[in-house]
Amino acid sequence: MTQTPNLNADRAEIATLIAHQFRALCWDETTPPDTAALTAAYLPGALLYSSARPAKPQTAQAFADHMEGLRNCGALPVLHEKGRGRHIWIAGGVAVALAGCEMHENQSEVTEDISAFLLVRNPDGWAIAGQAWDILPSITVAFAANGLDDTPFDV
Numbered sequence: 001m002t003q004t005p006n007l008n009a010d011r012a013e014i015a016t017l018i019a020h021q022f023r024a025l026c027w028d029e030t031t032p033p034d035t036a037a038l039t040a041a042y043l044p045g046a047l048l049y050s051s052a053r054p055a056k057p058q059t060a061q062a063f064a065d066h067m068e069g070l071r072n073c074g075a076l077p078v079l080h081e082k083g084r085g086r087h088i089w090i091a092g093g094v095a096v097a098l099a100g101c102e103m104h105e106n107q108s109e110v111t112e113d114i115s116a117f118l119l120v121r122n123p124d125g126w127a128i129a130g131q132a133w134d135i136l137p138s139i140t141v142a143f144a145a146n147g148l149d150d151t152p153f154d155v
Contacts, residue, residue: 010095011088014119014126015153017041018099021128022081022155025067029077035064042128043120049132051113060128080104084112084139085150093121100139100150112139 024038039060042048047057058066070076084100097117104110115133119126136142143150 007090010090010121010126014088014090014095014097014117015086017119017126017128018086018097018115018117019083019153019155022083022099022101026080026155027071027078028080033064033068033071033079035061035068038064042131046128047130049130051133051135055132076105078104078106081155083153083155085143085148086153087143087148095119095121095126098143098148100136100143102139112136114139114142 020037021041024034027033042060046060048060048063049055049057050063067076067079071079080103082102082104084102086097086099088095088097095117097119099115099117101113101115102110103113113133113135115131117128118130120129140150
């Protein structure tokens with residue numbers, strides 16, 4: 001059994017990891033997405049499930065390549081993400097986190113989504129073992145329905 005020596009430190013580390021994930025997907029016409037930072041947080045073989053249904057697994061690299069392709073082809077030249085609500089549960093060497101995100105696309109459209117992260121604690125720190133997300137009409141309503149808040153956080 002893996003012991004978690006300090007829950008507050010672990011929560012802070014996971015919160016930082018999630019913020020870095022959202023920050024890696026912020027770009028504009030002159031600044032590309034940070035796909036290296038994005039993919040580095042995932043364990044090898046980790047699978048991601050986007051909001052498209054039916055759910056289909058993809059690797060972190062495939063997702064990063066897709067997002068970079070949207071920017072490079074001009075379909076999504078500007079994307080800025082803002083964190084809205086982050087909730088982390090830790091038990092030993094595993095954790096689950098929910099994080100809301102506002103995606104500001106091309107400086108005009110705002111989409112809200114929720115990401116669910118499965119994390120594991122390795123000797124060198126926390127890593128993402130898997131992630132799934134869905135588009136929501138309202139992060140506020142979704143979190144409130146589950147007794148959670150959507151306090152903004154920096155990315």
